[in-house]
Amino acid sequence: MPAHPNEPSLVSSEIGNLWMTYQEKTMILRFIEYFLAHVTDDTFHSILEDLYAQSQQAVETITLIMEKEKAAIPVGFKPHDVNEGTPRLWDELYDPMFLHMMSKIEINLFAMYVTMSYRQDIRQLYQQLTIQSQHIFDRLSTFLLEKGVLVKPPMVTMPKEVNFVHELDYLSGYHLFGESRSLNTIEVSLIHHAIETNLIGMQLMIGFAQVANNNKVREYFIKGMKLSKDVETSLGEFLRQDYIEPPATHAGKATHSKIAPFSDKMMMYLTSLLATFGLGSNALGSAFSLRSDLPVTMTRLASKILSFVKEGGEIMIQNGWMEEPPQIEDRRQLTKA
Known part of the structure; x- marks a missing residue:
């Protein structure tokens, strides 16, 4: 009531x-x-x-x-x-x-x-x-x-006229002679955002891996480091093909401290939250990309992120760290009466 x-x-x-x-x-x-x-x-x-x-x-x-x-x-x-x-x-x-x-x-x-x-x-x-x-x-x-540490996406030449797509090859990402077409500004922005987020996430995982008390949790954060690196490398290659340097910054690095400032529980929760949000961002990037080769790469990365999220949930449950969200009434039992 x-x-x-x-x-x-x-x-x-x-x-x-x-x-x-x-x-x-x-x-x-x-x-x-x-x-x-x-x-x-x-x-x-x-x-x-x-x-x-x-x-x-x-x-x-x-x-x-x-x-x-x-x-x-x-x-x-x-x-x-x-x-x-x-x-x-x-x-x-x-x-x-x-x-x-x-x-x-x-x-x-x-x-x-x-x-x-x-x-x-x-x-x-x-x-x-x-x-x-x-x-x-x-x-x-x-x-x-x-x-001077917030890296902007690359500058582009201002469009002087409006064009329409007439060739179906535009969607495949390849021209008649097998060369990939250049990225459009929407695709560059999505790739840049994903790389920027994963660079911050990578340093987060490095720091967490250095201080985690639970060995299994530490190994999990190391997997998170490698996953962030995979995302950065895979998506960065699309930019490099167009002679665009992926975002990078000299700041925002982990120190050499080995003393944990946070509980393993809170570090695992944050990692789970970011990985779950990463799945959503990955899906958004796939939906708005007009080059078919980009969604293929993003789908592969999404599969790895999903597996990472699942493993994190298992670790949290095993250690009693996962607070259960409010449940609806289970009416399925009524059908078994």
Whole structure:
């Protein structure tokens, strides 16, 4: 029953999305606490404080909604998931690069959650979270551009006229004599985004692999390193064929620290979240590519990512780290009566 007579009950999509948001936001809070302990730049410090306050407010709002609905409050991630006093696991510019990537994920998630919400207060919550994430993304973009570490996609000649495709070979990606056609700007943008994200993910996996306490977890993060490298190499080859250098940056590298700043549980959750989001991005790239050879490569990579996600889920279950999302009633048992 709803908490108030005039307020409709939460539907399944709203409950599931609030649960997911609680997990992600409590994790972000823990990362910000760690970043705040090491930050030296005043501008980034201000961004961290604002993001922390916004994330804390989101957690409190979701908690209040759940309490009014007499629903169980998720566990999420607590202060004990961060080990205080640990040295840097990445250089100082990795922190804003990581949050820049996470803000992009949040923008996509929260915008989608708006469309899956029916109660007015839930729609308003995700509208506000979308705006906040966009604002943080904008501030981090400006910060990283000023630091010279945010690599832009390649410049192209401005189109002077409108053309239409007349040859079916355009879709195959090959001309009559077997040469591949050059990439269009849509394809370049999708490849660039995927490589940029995987470069940040690779450094994340390197850091996690250095500090994981559980041997099986450490081996899993090493697989994540290799998978990120495979994505970067495979997609980067499409750019190199057109004499375009794939994105790369001198900053955002893992240090040599061997002391874990986070619990294995939280590192596994984040890895699972990023890998799952990577599947979605891969599917989007395949859908919008007009060269058939690109979707073939992306499908191969998607198969590897899916296997990686499945293995991660098994590790989390074996260690009791996977918090179960709210379940619907199992009515299938009624058919067996």
